[in-house]
Amino acid sequence: MTAARTRPDAALVGAVDAARAFLTDQVGSADVGEHLGHEVEGERVVSHFFACTRAGYRGWRWSVTVARAPRQKAVTFDEVVLTPGDDAIVAPEWVPWKERIKPGDLSPGDLLPVEDDDPRLVPTYSFGDDPLDADDKAQVRQVAQDLGLxxxxxxxxxxxxxxxxxxxxxxxxxxxxxxxSAPGSCTSCGFLLRIAGPLSELFGVCANGNANDDGRVVSLDHGCGAHSEVQLGKKQQPVPLPDPVFDTMTLDEIESF
Structure with a gap:
């Protein structure tokens, strides 16, 4: 079952000049361009759109919402907002800082703590550790391979x-x-992959996708700020956001500065 379509209010749809006059009174006529059409927002509620000619706002448009009370002929004005159009230049979608970090971004002294529920790590007691040799015959097979097989x-x-x-x-x-400047060595890091063979007691491979050494051979006494057990100190915690502030300034007050 489909909802009934809201019937356009003729008085509100035709209130283009009234909407323009109200808009120019708020922002000035120099920033208001041609009428771009309207949109029925609901019963007796219509938004009129005007091009924004203000420098730096190419593709943006003014939206003036008008309404009419039941059994009233007078048109009232609800709000004026500046909205981006299809060709407007807008800021890119925000990405959390942890998702923006790439290999090579860590500098000496930087710390990159891991979340407690990071899916890349599991408790050693529940999963075991990577063995240096699969079984007691692994060395024999390695020698046979090195002999020419x-x-x-x-x-x-x-x-x-x-x-x-x-x-x-x-x-x-x-x-x-x-x-x-690392807080810990690779030998105690959960992202270290053990290797087999004669160099296994000295080297491993880093498997932390956020670390500079991801996919590279590292010594067991190497380290970086992306250690799996690193913790931020109180001085390194993110600064808490301030309490919300209700902004009562008008456009005229802002432009007067």
């Missing part, structure tokens, strides 16, 4: 040590500015 050549001990030293001395090691 998959690759022609593999890293020597010297090559592995050179890689480990390079990683340890790089941005993913403990000497980087990010690690020096």
């Amino acid at each position: 998959g690759r022609v050549r593999t890293l020597s001990v010297e090559g592995r040590q050179l890689a480990a030293q390079r990683w340890y001395d790089g941005d993913g090691g403990p000497s980087s500015p990010l690690a020096q």
